[in-house]
Amino acid sequence: MTFTPLSQAPWRRPAPHVRALPSDWVSPASLPARVGAWRRWLAGRPGGQWLLYQRNPGEFCSALIALWESGRVAVLPADDRPETLARLANEVEGTLPDAPDVPEVVGQDIPPPLALSPSSTAVVLYTSGSTGDPISLAKRFDQLDAELAAHAKLWPLTGTAVISQVSHQHIYGLLTGILHPLCAGVPFCGDTSRYPEVLAARLEEAGSAERKSVVVSSPAHLSRLPDHLPWAQRLAPCRVFSSGAPLAAVHARQAEHLLHAPVVEIYGSTETGGIAQRRQTRSSTWDPLPGVRLSFKGERLLLRSAFLDTPDAWWQQPDRVAPAANGFALLGRADRLVKIAGKRVSLAHIERTLAETPEVTEARCVDLGRSDGRLGVVIALISEAIPHCHEARRDLIKRLRARLSKHLEPVAIPRYWRFVEVLPCNPQGKLDQGLIRRLFADLDDTRAPRWLGELSSGADTCTLTLEVPERLAYLEGHFEDYPLVPGVVMVQWAIELARESFGQQGDFQGLERLKFQRPLQPGIRFSLDLTRREDGIAFAFISREGRHCAGRVRLRYQDGVGASHE
Amino acid sequence: MSETHDDLSIELKHLIIETLELEDVALGDIDPDAPLFGEGLGLDSIDALELGLALQKRFGIKLDAEAEETRRHFSSLNALKALVETRRVD
Numbered sequence: 001m002t003f004t005p006l007s008q009a010p011w012r013r014p015a016p017h018v019r020a021l022p023s024d025w026v027s028p029a030s031l032p033a034r035v036g037a038w039r040r041w042l043a044g045r046p047g048g049q050w051l052l053y054q055r056n057p058g059e060f061c062s063a064l065i066a067l068w069e070s071g072r073v074a075v076l077p078a079d080d081r082p083e084t085l086a087r088l089a090n091e092v093e094g095t096l097p098d099a100p101d102v103p104e105v106v107g108q109d110i111p112p113p114l115a116l117s118p119s120s121t122a123v124v125l126y127t128s129g130s131t132g133d134p135i136s137l138a139k140r141f142d143q144l145d146a147e148l149a150a151h152a153k154l155w156p157l158t159g160t161a162v163i164s165q166v167s168h169q170h171i172y173g174l175l176t177g178i179l180h181p182l183c184a185g186v187p188f189c190g191d192t193s194r195y196p197e198v199l200a201a202r203l204e205e206a207g208s209a210e211r212k213s214v215v216v217s218s219p220a221h222l223s224r225l226p227d228h229l230p231w232a233q234r235l236a237p238c239r240v241f242s243s244g245a246p247l248a249a250v251h252a253r254q255a256e257h258l259l260h261a262p263v264v265e266i267y268g269s270t271e272t273g274g275i276a277q278r279r280q281t282r283s284s285t286w287d288p289l290p291g292v293r294l295s296f297k298g299e300r301l302l303l304r305s306a307f308l309d310t311p312d313a314w315w316q317q318p319d320r321v322a323p324a325a326n327g328f329a330l331l332g333r334a335d336r337l338v339k340i341a342g343k344r345v346s347l348a349h350i351e352r353t354l355a356e357t358p359e360v361t362e363a364r365c366v367d368l369g370r371s372d373g374r375l376g377v378v379i380a381l382i383s384e385a386i387p388h389c390h391e392a393r394r395d396l397i398k399r400l401r402a403r404l405s406k407h408l409e410p411v412a413i414p415r416y417w418r419f420v421e422v423l424p425c426n427p428q429g430k431l432d433q434g435l436i437r438r439l440f441a442d443l444d445d446t447r448a449p450r451w452l453g454e455l456s457s458g459a460d461t462c463t464l465t466l467e468v469p470e471r472l473a474y475l476e477g478h479f480e481d482y483p484l485v486p487g488v489v490m491v492q493w494a495i496e497l498a499r500e501s502f503g504q505q506g507d508f509q510g511l512e513r514l515k516f517q518r519p520l521q522p523g524i525r526f527s528l529d530l531t532r533r534e535d536g537i538a539f540a541f542i543s544r545e546g547r548h549c550a551g552r553v554r555l556r557y558q559d560g561v562g563a564s565h566e
Numbered sequence: 567m568s569e570t571h572d573d574l575s576i577e578l579k580h581l582i583i584e585t586l587e588l589e590d591v592a593l594g595d596i597d598p599d600a601p602l603f604g605e606g607l608g609l610d611s612i613d614a615l616e617l618g619l620a621l622q623k624r625f626g627i628k629l630d631a632e633a634e635e636t637r638r639h640f641s642s643l644n645a646l647k648a649l650v651e652t653r654r655v656d
Contacts, residue, residue, distance in 0.1 A: 224619060226622050
């Protein structure tokens with residue numbers, strides 16, 4: 001079946017005979033009855049904008065069509081957290097239920113379906129603006145149809161079945177996972193397909209119905225494909241899409257290898273729709289989609305396309321780019337927005353929300369560039385609120401998480417927390433990359449204490465603020481219910497940190513006046529006082545509980561400080 | 567509860583903490599009956615995918631396509647333990 005634009009109501013075409021697929025699939029033939037049920041539910045209710053959040057792709061699609069054919073507009077919240085729905089509820093006529101519980105009444109008067117006008121609003125989508133406040137973006141039918149036509153030209157769906165792993169409440173999942181298959185008259189499925197095991201089952205089902213699969217996925221899913229599932233060559237999808245954030249090259253290769261299919265990435269945004277595409281195993285640069293014109297201003301990308309709200313004006317994209325052969329290379333965001341599991345997250349928004357907590361004086365949220373994509377956050381607290389033990393730290397994190405969860409989706413909540421009295425800064429007064437690395441160094445070095453700041457009171461003394469990480473490697477081998485830092489490790493930390501603070505050091509000669517006074521347990525926040533002496537260093541580990549350990553290390557200094565041949 | 571069961575609980579707690587990099591969670595913080603997701607330990611949809619991979623690597627457990635069943639297995643530490651006990655292949 002060929003492609004029919006939305007404005008020509010593809011769902012009203014006679015449905016072709018297709019081999020049956022299990023009930024998790026939405027077949028084009030099943031839609032008219034469900035659309036009818038939703039139109040009956042809507043009959044007699046107010047017109048205007050309606051809130052639609054629905055996980056089931058069949059019900060979602062049917063409700064969407066019913067809204068359109070009754071002259072209404074679908075407002076698609078990005079998530080279904082109560083705060084989101086409550087905020088939007090004031091801006092719409094009502095919220096659609098999970099199912100239209102209206103029995104069919106003979107002779108019920110339902111208004112006939114309206115023709116869709118290309119210039120009228122089809123959907124209102126939400127995304128996060130640079131301030132973190134959600135911004136709404138209306139899309140007209142002509143914008144959606146222009147982009148769907150580009151998809152149909154590049155990636156025709158004839159004879160396929162579409163399996164989506166992403167949410168259709170966002171532009172990419174909506175266009176690729178719902179609307180394109182709808183316009184092409186092919187079956188589609190979603191929701192639980194986000195699990196890799198379910199994806200494998202759906203591929204098998206499509207294969208049994210003699211259809212080639214098209215998978216609509218994201219970096220969050222493709223980077224976590226288990227290799228043990230039966231990804232058979234005979235079930236190879238003809239194409240796997242990825243969007244939401246750039247896919248790491250290694251994950252692109254791995255996904256192509258496992259799924260036996262090309263992985264095509266789509267670059268775009270809610271504001272612009274699709275901009276460009278690439279197959280990373282062929283080229284790391286992005287080629288514009290048909291109908292997209294590019295221009296470059298310094299490192300900024302300008303574009304025009306029929307997918308934009310105003311197609312004849314240049315749109316400036318907030319990403320930094322470098323021009324390349326036919327398109328461009330992406331260099332990163334120009335603002336403080338990051339993508340986590342494909343969701344746009346504003347670091348400034350997280351910081352502002354945290355700073356509204358009475359005990360928080362300042363917060364700095366950082367993208368640590370870790371493979372798990374999780375955020376870190378450095379929080380300055382009033383001194384009474386500083387956690388000194390595991391339980392206090394955990395309670396504090398729990399409270400801050402609860403506060404953030406009112407504003408953020410779970411994946412956007414920072415995972416790594418560092419509490420300080422003042423944000424550490426370099427001589428220019430900035431919390432720079434070097435300091436950030438030091439604050440989070442214990443994530444990758446499980447032998448190091450957690451560094452939280454350093455205070456020098458002269459060339460020969462300094463006090464470091466440290467914490468015992470719960471995952472410290474040295475804790476292993478001790479009793480599960482009473483883990484502690486071995487004494488030898490404390491001495492080793494003192495020597496290593498003195499070397500970092502005071503620079504070059506001599507050879508170890510021995511220990512003096514060593515006293516172990518109390519066990520140092522995981523989660524404890526402590527200070528390490530270091531003093532440089534003529535014959536070595538003196539150290540003391542002190543926490544709120546008192547002194548844990550103190551002593552002196554004798555070191556023999558080499559002649560010629562800084563001599564490189566030593 | 568037998569010795570073996572306790573060992574498996576501890577092993578699973580280690581697996582969860584290590585896999586998901588839960589740096590602020592100690593073994594004793596994981597209540598065997600409390601929900602792992604949402605409230606409770608606060609895990610999310612990405613963690614569910616990571617945990618599925620880790621269970622396969624460590625215990626050879628292959629989750630099936632019944633998404634509801636998968637969610638039930640991940641509901642608490644004890645539910646996860648029951649899954650490992652019946653399905654481990656190592």
